[in-house]
Amino acid sequence: MSTRPRADDGAERAPRRGKVTLPELARMKAAGEPIAMVTAYDYPSACVAEAAGVDIVLVGDSAAMTVLGYDSTVPVSMTEMLVLAAACRRGLRTPLLVGDLPFGSYERSDEQAVENAHRFVKEAGCDAVKLERGGTSVDRARAIVRSGVPVMGHVGLTPQTASQLGGFKAQGRTAASAARIAEDALALQEAGCFAIVFEAIPAAVTELIMPAMEVPVIGIGAGPATDGQVLVFHDLLGVLGGRTPKFVKPYANVREQMVAGVAAYVREVRTRAFPGPEHTYGIDPEELTAVRQRLAELREERRQRVGV
Ligand SMILES: Nc1nc(=O)c2c([nH]1)NC[C@@H]1CN(c3ccc(C(=O)N[C@@H](CCC(=O)O)C(=O)O)cc3)CN21
Numbered sequence: 046m047s048t049r050p051r052a053d054d055g056a057e058r059a060p061r062r063g064k065v066t067l068p069e070l071a072r073m074k075a076a077g078e079p080i081a082m083v084t085a086y087d088y089p090s091a092c093v094a095e096a097a098g099v100d101i102v103l104v105g106d107s108a109a110m111t112v113l114g115y116d117s118t119v120p121v122s123m124t125e126m127l128v129l130a131a132a133c134r135r136g137l138r139t140p141l142l143v144g145d146l147p148f149g150s151y152e153r154s155d156e157q158a159v160e161n162a163h164r165f166v167k168e169a170g171c172d173a174v175k176l177e178r179g180g181t182s183v184d185r186a187r188a189i190v191r192s193g194v195p196v197m198g199h200v201g202l203t204p205q206t207a208s209q210l211g212g213f214k215a216q217g218r219t220a221a222s223a224a225r226i227a228e229d230a231l232a233l234q235e236a237g238c239f240a241i242v243f244e245a246i247p248a249a250v251t252e253l254i255m256p257a258m259e260v261p262v263i264g265i266g267a268g269p270a271t272d273g274q275v276l277v278f279h280d281l282l283g284v285l286g287g288r289t290p291k292f293v294k295p296y297a298n299v300r301e302q303m304v305a306g307v308a309a310y311v312r313e314v315r316t317r318a319f320p321g322p323e324h325t326y327g328i329d330p331e332e333l334t335a336v337r338q339r340l341a342e343l344r345e346e347r348r349q350r351v352g353v
């Protein structure tokens with residue numbers, strides 16, 4: 046029947062019909078079916094998202110911190126993002142694939158924004174792109190949509206400009222800040238964004254804005270009122286260890302398992318318990334005799350050449 050990849054724990058939801066599209070996401074919002082989004086940064090994480098039945102995969106610029114080791118999202122380049130996005134594409138069939146435009150790749154002009162959006166589509170096979178903030182980003186979003194590429198907006202805590210926001214801190218905790226978030230979200234919606242991420246916003250503020258939102262809103266630290274949720278792959282699986290944002294729920298502790306696995310390997314290398322016979326190639330005894338003879342001949346030839 047279905048040739049769709051399946052999670053092997055059997056705990057997965059009902060099989061889905063096919064590729065997730067923009068109309069499908071709009072239908073899910075209208076039907077009140079929550080949208081599940083996760084980040085991915087490479088082929089294995091994309092394969093996991095596919096097998097788990099995720100609706101939207103975001104190649105997040107959080108890659109700067111989760112897989113490249115930077116201490117903010119600012120340094121990651123378009124070139125780096127394209128490598129990661131293309132790897133994700135090769136692991137995905139079903140979810141919508143969104144490329145996160147990195148800091149510096151869309152602010153300069155509509156032309157720059159359209160060019161880099163097209164690179165995500167043409168060079169990495171993305172279905173859509175995401176950009177941060179209101180203000181000039183609203184014009185960039187409009188330009189990219191008009192150029193034929195779907196755009197996801199992102200308001201609230203916008204990590205690319207976190208220094209202007211006082212760091213990685215929740216937003217919308219004053220009337221002025223909450224009103225600004227609402228205005229930015231509405232402007233992005235009017236610019237043609239097919240969905241908007243709300244990040245690190247009080248749940249009560251999200252609830253007040255939601256009735257005005259006609260496109261799907263995907264929350265991360267924005268409470269339960271949104272149309273869907275997104276988390277960073279490495280956070281929800283506990284790949285990294287160390288501090289995680291307040292909104293993260295750890296569903297696994299993969300780092301512990303990875304360290305234990307590598308440590309067990311190191312132990313067995315040192316005790317020569319690995320490799321065992323089952324990891325070792327055999328050879329036909331007659332061939333082995335011929336090998337022995339041939340090596341003896343080579344040794345003899347070498348002795349005569351070099352002397353000794
Ligand atoms: N691994 C990872 N996960 C993320 O969700 C993520 C990144 N990296 N990198 C970019 C941003 C940074 N993010 C963050 C980081 C911290 C908080 C947070 O909850 N901060 C606390 C403490 C702030 C403080 O120091 O006062 C808060 O209560 O707001 C939120 C979002 C979200 N993004």
Ligand SMILES: CC(C)C(=O)C(=O)O
Binds near residue numbers: 084103242265277
């Ligand atoms: C957390 C999501 C929304 C993001 O922008 C990222 O991972 O870069």
Ligand SMILES: [Mg+2]
Binds near residue numbers: 105118
């Ligand atoms: Mg991002």
